[in-house]
Amino acid sequence: MMFDSYRSYYPNFIGEFSMAGGAVVVCLILAIIGGLVLLLAFLPEHKEHKYSGFALWLYRMLNFRKMFSMSLLKLLYIISALFITLMGIVIILLARFFIGLLYLIFGNLVIRIIYEFMILIFSIHDNLTQINKNTAQLANKFQETTGQEGQQ
Secondary structure (H helix, E strand, C coil): CHHHHHHHHCCCHHHHHHHHHHHHHHHHHHHHHHHHHHHHHHCCHHHHHHCCCHHHHHHHHHCCCCCCHHHHHHHHHHHHHHHHHHHHHHHHHHCCHHHHHHHHHHHHHHHHHHHHHHHHHHHHHHHHHHHHHHHHHHHHHHHHHHHHHHHC
16 A cells, blocks of 8 residues: 555656666767767877867866866865864854864864875876976977087
């Protein structure tokens, strides 16, 4: 009897579930095709010089040359720190002073260490990218210098 009332309340549950499953399959196939087209037509490295403006920005984002993770991490840190601080104050005022104070101090300390570690990884990436650019510039200057000396 309980099953009959469930069936009458949700008459199209099975149909909707199978339709959603079909939509997932179609979306997955379209995403794979679109990804392959982007990868083969838009993202090869030899095409970077052809783009400017928004297309260049999009090219660098899709090739992970421009990272926005640092800004996102900073925003998430601020939100996390504010949440922990506010919760610490609430615990101090409504529950126990000592536990709230510990939560306030150690919560912010732990969250800071976690986010510093994540940002450290991205900083290492930025530094390696800069070293790579500087090395390429020095190599080009060296080739130009040795090429001109060889012609003299």
